[in-house]
Amino acid sequence: MKIGDIDLGERPVLLAPMEDVTDASFRVLCREQGADMVYTEFVPSDGLIRDAAKAIAKMRTSEEEAPIGIQIYGHIPESMVEAARMADKAAEIAGGHGSDLVDINFGCPVSKIAGRGAGSGMMREPDKMVAITKAVVEAVPDKPVTVKTRLGWDDNSKIIVELAERLQDVGIKALTVHGRTRCQLYKGEADWTLIGKIKENPRMHIPIIGNGDINSPQKAKEAFGRYGVDGIMVGRATFGRPWIFKEIKHFLRTGELLPEPSVAERVALAKRHLGLSLALKGQPRGIFEMRRHLSCYFKGLPDFKETRMKMVTTTDVDELYGILDYICTRYV
Numbered sequence: 001m002k003i004g005d006i007d008l009g010e011r012p013v014l015l016a017p018m019e020d021v022t023d024a025s026f027r028v029l030c031r032e033q034g035a036d037m038v039y040t041e042f043v044p045s046d047g048l049i050r051d052a053a054k055a056i057a058k059m060r061t062s063e064e065e066a067p068i069g070i071q072i073y074g075h076i077p078e079s080m081v082e083a084a085r086m087a088d089k090a091a092e093i094a095g096g097h098g099s100d101l102v103d104i105n106f107g108c109p110v111s112k113i114a115g116r117g118a119g120s121g122m123m124r125e126p127d128k129m130v131a132i133t134k135a136v137v138e139a140v141p142d143k144p145v146t147v148k149t150r151l152g153w154d155d156n157s158k159i160i161v162e163l164a165e166r167l168q169d170v171g172i173k174a175l176t177v178h179g180r181t182r183c184q185l186y187k188g189e190a191d192w193t194l195i196g197k198i199k200e201n202p203r204m205h206i207p208i209i210g211n212g213d214i215n216s217p218q219k220a221k222e223a224f225g226r227y228g229v230d231g232i233m234v235g236r237a238t239f240g241r242p243w244i245f246k247e248i249k250h251f252l253r254t255g256e257l258l259p260e261p262s263v264a265e266r267v268a269l270a271k272r273h274l275g276l277s278l279a280l281k282g283q284p285r286g287i288f289e290m291r292r293h294l295s296c297y298f299k300g301l302p303d304f305k306e307t308r309m310k311m312v313t314t315t316d317v318d319e320l321y322g323i324l325d326y327i328c329t330r331y332v
């Protein structure tokens with residue numbers, strides 16, 4: 001699968017952009033574990049233009065993460081154009097590697113974003129969505145622009161098959177579709193049938209990346225085989241389980257399931273993640289922001305409550321590494 005000139009190979013598996021989850025430390029880790037491409041957390045276009053430090057910092061990426069897309073969102077066309085230009089020049093503005101592509105978020109269902117017409121709110125104004133996309137594509141002619149969206153606003157307006165064509169016609173280089181409507185939020189099961197329909201449309205030639213509920217190598221294989229997508233994107237199933245990329249890719253290649261990682265292997269990954277987080281954010285932020293990940297690494301361990309509490313409350317790095325070592329010896 002190719003997005004513009006970015007060659008992601010056969011049946012690529014991408015890490016979904018997730019706010020407060022896919023920071024640079026997690027992105028590096030997932031790349032090391034086999035993710036073919038990663039994205040930043042979504043960056044507000046109005047924040048970028050106001051030069052808000054937090055928004056700018058979100059555009060800072062590193063070579064180890066590449067290929068990487070910077071994702072932007074917003075509902076004001078001029079702001080989106082300006083934000084796309086900034087994402088294009090992210091290496092100069094925020095330092096680091098910059099962006100290999102600019103992705104537009106038209107999928108976020110959160111009320112404060114969709115309610116204002118940004119994210120999946122744009123699914124109620126498809127003409128405006130297409131116009132913003134066109135303006136963004138024209139603003140960064142040397143960089144691939146992609147879109148990530150949903151099936152539609154609600155059950156009565158699943159417009160994605162027609163919309164996909166319109167977005168392709170204004171020049172996007174790939175489309176990611178999460179198989180839910182805005183109104184479904186994250187409830188129910190993702191419906192991949194319309195994603196399959198986009199692929200059946202003979203007019204479509206850009207890569208289609210399917211997203212929603214892929215949590216096993218078998219589901220990944222089904223997504224490629226049954227719905228014909230060019231790539232898949234994995235989100236929540238990566239929490240505390242970044243090796244899922246390795247598992248999926250191995251299964252796609254060989255049809256065999258890898259054994260579950262041992263506790264020692266999980267500890268080693270958690271340590272690697274913690275090290276990256278500390279290097280990126282320092283103390284104590286590097287520890288605070290790891291907390292949501294840490295307990296996920298050890299889900300299912302028996303009698304873990306007390307250790308878990310210690311692990312997610314300590315502010316001392318040495319103590320935290322000590323707890324991880326203890327987990328390793330306690331659960332051999």
Ligand SMILES: Cc1cc2nc3c(=O)[nH]c(=O)nc-3n(C[C@H](O)[C@H](O)[C@H](O)COP(=O)(O)O)c2cc1C
Nearest residue numbers: 016017018019041042105178212213214234235236
């Ligand atoms: C905590 C969280 C944060 C998310 N943040 C973003 C985001 O910043 N940009 C985006 O396009 N999607 C975001 N999403 C949606 C995911 O990218 C993905 O589309 C969704 O989780 C469905 O895929 P999954 O079933 O594999 O998790 C987020 C999802 C979660 C759970």
